[in-house]
Amino acid sequence: MKTLYPYLLFLVAVSLFSCEKDDATTTDRTLYLRHKGADMPIWVRGNRTANKLVLFLHGGPGDCAMCYRHYLKGLENDIAVAYWDQRIAGSSSGKVDVKTLTYEQFGEDAYYVVKLLKEQYPNTRIYLVAHSFGVELAWQFLTTNDNQKLVSGLIAVNGTFSTYRWLVQMREWVLREARQQKNTEIEKYVEAHPITAENLGTYEWPELYKRMLDLNGNPVSIYDDKKFVLNYLFASPNTALAQFSHPKAYTEYGETTIRGYDRSAFLKNIQIPVALFWGKKDGVVPIEIGQETRDLLTKTAPSFVTFEQSYHEPFMTETDRFVSEVLKFVR
Amino acid sequence: MKRSFYVISGLLALAVLLILPAPEATAQQLRVAYFGETVTHYGLKVAYEHPLISRTITRNSARKEFLFTPGLAVYNHPDNHVGVIVSPELAYQRSGRRGGVFEVSLSNSYFRYFLAGQTFEVDETGGFRRVRMAGRGAYLPTVSVGFGQDLSIRKNRSLAWYARLNLMQQRPYNASTLMRFGIECGIRKPLKNK
Numbered sequence: 001m002k003t004l005y006p007y008l009l010f011l012v013a014v015s016l017f018s019c020e021k022d023d024a025t026t027t028d029r030t031l032y033l034r035h036k037g038a039d040m041p042i043w044v045r046g047n048r049t050a051n052k053l054v055l056f057l058h059g060g061p062g063d064c065a066m067c068y069r070h071y072l073k074g075l076e077n078d079i080a081v082a083y084w085d086q087r088i089a090g091s092s093s094g095k096v097d098v099k100t101l102t103y104e105q106f107g108e109d110a111y112y113v114v115k116l117l118k119e120q121y122p123n124t125r126i127y128l129v130a131h132s133f134g135v136e137l138a139w140q141f142l143t144t145n146d147n148q149k150l151v152s153g154l155i156a157v158n159g160t161f162s163t164y165r166w167l168v169q170m171r172e173w174v175l176r177e178a179r180q181q182k183n184t185e186i187e188k189y190v191e192a193h194p195i196t197a198e199n200l201g202t203y204e205w206p207e208l209y210k211r212m213l214d215l216n217g218n219p220v221s222i223y224d225d226k227k228f229v230l231n232y233l234f235a236s237p238n239t240a241l242a243q244f245s246h247p248k249a250y251t252e253y254g255e256t257t258i259r260g261y262d263r264s265a266f267l268k269n270i271q272i273p274v275a276l277f278w279g280k281k282d283g284v285v286p287i288e289i290g291q292e293t294r295d296l297l298t299k300t301a302p303s304f305v306t307f308e309q310s311y312h313e314p315f316m317t318e319t320d321r322f323v324s325e326v327l328k329f330v331r
Numbered sequence: 332m333k334r335s336f337y338v339i340s341g342l343l344a345l346a347v348l349l350i351l352p353a354p355e356a357t358a359q360q361l362r363v364a365y366f367g368e369t370v371t372h373y374g375l376k377v378a379y380e381h382p383l384i385s386r387t388i389t390r391n392s393a394r395k396e397f398l399f400t401p402g403l404a405v406y407n408h409p410d411n412h413v414g415v416i417v418s419p420e421l422a423y424q425r426s427g428r429r430g431g432v433f434e435v436s437l438s439n440s441y442f443r444y445f446l447a448g449q450t451f452e453v454d455e456t457g458g459f460r461r462v463r464m465a466g467r468g469a470y471l472p473t474v475s476v477g478f479g480q481d482l483s484i485r486k487n488r489s490l491a492w493y494a495r496l497n498l499m500q501q502r503p504y505n506a507s508t509l510m511r512f513g514i515e516c517g518i519r520k521p522l523k524n525k
Contacts, residue, residue, distance in 0.1 A: 030410045030448030034462060038505075039446060043410060088505045091411055093444075094467065098506045112453050119459070234371050237410035237447075241510050249506040 025049050027080050030237070031120065033113055036105065038087035039094040042113060043237065044121075045069070045083070046076030051124045052330050053080040053117060055151075057110070059132030059159070061101070061253065062246035064090030067222070067238050070231050071315045072129075074323035079330060080121070084113050086137070088249045091239040101253045103261055107140035107147075114141075114150050125152040127330050132285065132312065135159020136261060143266035153273040155329055158285045158312050161293055162262040166285060167195050167205055170212055173286040177215040186211045200259055209284075217283020218312040225316070267296035274302040275329045279310030279317065303329070358382045358396075364493075364517020366404045374406020376515055378420070392428040397421070400436065404513075412444040416471060416499075430484035432493060434477050442471035442501060473499045477515070491519040 021028040031042040043066050044053070054075060058065040065083035067090065075081050085092045087100065087109060117126060128151055130138035135156045142148045160166040171190060178187040189211060195203050212218075222228050232238055274297055278290040287306070294302050305325050307314035315322040359381055366376035384397040404416040422436035443466060450465035477495020482488040497513040 032446045032448050032450040032465060034450055034452040034465065036453075039450070039465070039467070041411070041446075041448065092505065093412075093446075094505060095503050096505045112459075116451055116459060234369055237408065239408075239411060239509070240368065241512075242504075245504060245507055245509045 023048075027121075029120075031116065033084075033109070033116055034094070035109060035112055036087075036100050037094050037096040038092055038100075038109070040087060040092045040109065040113070041066075041085050041090070041237070042117070043069075043083045044080055044117070046080035047078055048080055048121070048124070050079050052127065052152075053082055053121055053124050054127050054129050054326065054330065055082045055084060055114065055117065057084070057128055057130035057134030057137050058086065058089065059134050060089055060246075060250075061086065061106070061133045062089045062243075062250055063133070064238055064243065066090065066236055067228075067232055068131075068315065069236065070225075070228050071313075071319050072323070074320070075326055078327055080124070082113075082117055088246050091237065091242055093239075096249075098249050098252060101250060102257055103136065103140045106137045107144050110137055110141040111144075111147055111150075114147075118150065125330075127151060127153045127155065129155045129157065129326060130159060131157040131315075132159045136161070136263075139263040139267065140261075142270060142272070143263050148270060148272050151272065153275070153329065154270075155275045155277055155326060156290075156293065157277040157314065158279055158282050158290075160285055160289050161267055161296065162264045163258050163260075164195075164197060164200050164262060165264065165292055166289060167200070167203065167208065169286045169288045169292070170283065171195055171208060172288065173217065173283050174208060174212050174215060177217070177283065178211075181215060183215065186215065203259075206254070212283045215283065220311050220313060220317060222313075222316065264296055267293070268298045270297055271299045273329070274300050275305060275325075276302055277305045277307065277314060277322070277325065279307045279312055279314040281308075281310065282312045284312040358385065359522045360491075360519045361522055362400070362402065362493075362517055362519050364515045366513055366515050367406050368408065368511065368513055372406060372408040374404055374414070376402055376404035376416075376517065378402030378418070380422075380519065394426040396424045396426075398424055398436075404515075406513075408447070410447055412447050412466065414442060414444045417441045417443075418471075418473060420473070420475075422475075426481055426484075428484075430481040430491075432477075432479040432481055432491065434475075434479075434493075434495065436473075436475045436477075438471075438473040438475070440471040440473050440499070442469045442499075443467075444469075469501045469503060471499045471501055471511075473497050475515070479519070481519075483521075489521050493517060493519060 027044050029044045033040045056065050139161050175190045276290045278287045307318045310317040362378040364376045366374040378400050381399045382396050387394045400420040402418045418438040418440040420436050420438035424434040426432045445466040450462040451459040452462050454460045475495050475497045479493025481491040494516040499511040501509040
């Protein structure tokens, strides 16, 4: 056994340091943030010459960041991209208490991720590209303390600032589509289940969500993309089966925590540049939420980019345009 | 409580190895195998096979054995972690008349992984503390199913090849557990020629 130790240590050392590359022009690094039980990977890839870095805030909660590199890789030719897997998401590991799955904790994690990136990449401007739940996380982060001063801008992609407003707009979308598609069963269900601020705590939102999907609110699945699946299994650092272990940790979040999320009163304090990217056909977070977001951002002048052929993930369905719009924003 | 269970069962398995002599000293074998989640998450496994009970059925010359197979596997999941698995394994193996081998095994493995990147822990002041060789330990109960061919029977070579699938459950993993799978393909070599 003793004779094996040198070989073992050699393999560990080679694996840990062989692929790291970081110079004035290119970065290819893997960092981990350890905080409150979670070991969260941050893979930083791309071009450093512009001194600009995009931090991708993935959705879910419980989704993954690096898995979407397949679609965001085009950014890396011009800027650096940091793919961060949040706690109990993607390839994050550790021993994590589900009680930490709160917006406050996600916001705090984001703060330390940004702080760590600023330390590791000094003189680099950091932009957030947030998708779906990542947008909720971004608003939580940006509207806490002076955090917005840490970053140079936000691109919010199909995500909300308030659970209540999200459900109101999703219900409107479902009702409209049910009528257009002449689905009387769903129409009657939605009419019989109005949402109000008073019933938000008990509203059966997963039932509404299911009907939204039945009406083709988001027919796009990454698993239909064979190239994505092959890349995910064989060429990405993701932990293959981890995605299936995360959802059960979010039971309490889905039943309680999500209902209390509302940052609408704080959006008026945002002063950094913001762009709202929206897949127009999305039923998950309808485009009306984007319009409400724009109206609440009174101290900045948000730009609005509509992806006509896209649903909830415009970077999947209109990849080239998405990449070029992100680059246009950070320039 | 769980930890005590694993420690005690591990010690018992070790005691079995130390107390029981091998029925046939020549049947002890060394396994060397490729081990990994996929071809891109590659590694190496070395194990020692120690027969506990061996019985040959006269009718068809099939041999049935219970083996104790302590092993060590090391693999690299690039940009994610380096994993080390210590597996005190109990296996049932059946070798047919023509050399075909089938086996199933159970193991109460210990898993230690090292994160494949610089790790920074948030300290009490809100700053960062660098953690060297960061990683964690976990238990890894494992079920394996495999097949192979004993080349000593038809080709008169004291060598066997085998392949098997390992289903492993890492616990704890975040707030619950994680299913892992590992493929293992390698050779078995008797420690002494038969």
